Amino acid sequence: MNVEASSAHTALVLCGGGARGAMQVGFYQAIIELGLSFDLVVGSSVGALNGTLIAAGMSPAELSELWQGLRKPDVVSWNWRGLLGETGGFYSFAPLRRLLHEALPVKRFEELKHPLVITTTNLQSGQPCYHERHGVLIEPMIASMSLPGVFPPVWIAGDQHVDGGVTDNVPFDKALDRGAHEILMISCTCCPRDSTALASPLKILLRSFMIALDTKYLCSLQRHRARGIGIQLVRPHFQQPGGLLDFNQTAALIEVGYRETLAAFRNLRSNRVPPRSPLPEGVPS
Structure with a gap:
């Protein structure tokens, strides 16, 4: 696929949600099984991670295997300098960065199989920043997941960048700017009632951010x-989805994303097929 293409008919828009991003794996598996095609991937926060792996050509089975092998120490580690107030966060994505260097089949936007846009938030300008077409992948991907105060900002082109969800967690407008007429997405930020009393500052911060x-x-x-935009949405239902850094429910979340996407999108494929032209008289159907 030509990743320089300037327009797209159908976009996958993948938003934030931390470890709940496992549902995007099931979502991806379902749309492939349903034969639903897409021309563009737009990702923010954990959606930048999954979006990059999808755009790089990773299959649903490969993405599922990667996710189901993840544990918290594979993703984050304590940032001791951050605990001392020397950097902007008390967690580090160093383990995830190492994993991505090994698992990601390509390293630059120009090498992707599908066009990709990654959203970050520029701390200096206060505006969303969209990374696309050219450049390295891992830095904007890590920046897009860097929740302020929890993870340190990532320096890109002389500015500090943090979680894309701060300014544009669901980048509809960017997908439309790239020519999308239809958007396929799954929400990973649903917040069912949680009767558990939260005590730690981190848990309060993460729940509030969600x-x-x-x-x-x-x-x-x-x-x-x-505005009449064609947004095809899966909004999953679950009782205890887990926290932003809880990787203990990955298999169940993948299954929820898969099952609910099949149910929500089962009619999309037939609806996309244009009506067949009438056959000339005398030609058997």
Whole structure:
């Protein structure tokens, strides 16, 4: 595929949600099984991770195997300098960075099989930043997942970049700018009631961030649907989805994403097929 293509008809828009991003694996598996094609991948936060792996050509089975092998120490480690206030976060993505250097089949945007956009937030400008077409992949990918205060910012082109979800967790507008007429997506930020009393500052911060993402997402969805944008959405239902850094429910979350995408999108394939032209008289059907 020509990754320089400037327009796309159908975009996968993959948003944030931490470890709940495992649902995007099941979502990807289902759309492939349903024969639903896409021309562009747009990812923010954990959606940048999955989006990059999908755009690089990783199969649903390969992505599932990668995710099901993940444990928290494979993704994050303590950032002792951060605990001392010397850097901008008390966790580090150093383990994930090492894993991606091994697992990612390509290293640059130009080498991808599908066009990709990664969203980050530029701390200096206060604006979303969209990385596409050219350059290295891992730095913007890590930056897009770097929740402020929890992970240190990533320096890109002289500026500090953090989680894309801060400014544009669901990059509908960027997909539309690239020519998308239809958007396929799954929400990973649903916030079912949690009666557990939260005590640690980190758990309070992560839960609050998830609530903020979900609220922003619902407002953005309503605004774009009011404009008549074709957004095909899976909004999963689950009771205890786990926290942003809880990798103990990966298999169950993949299954939820897969099952609910099949149910939500089962009619999409037939709806996309144009009506057959009438046959001339005398030609058997």
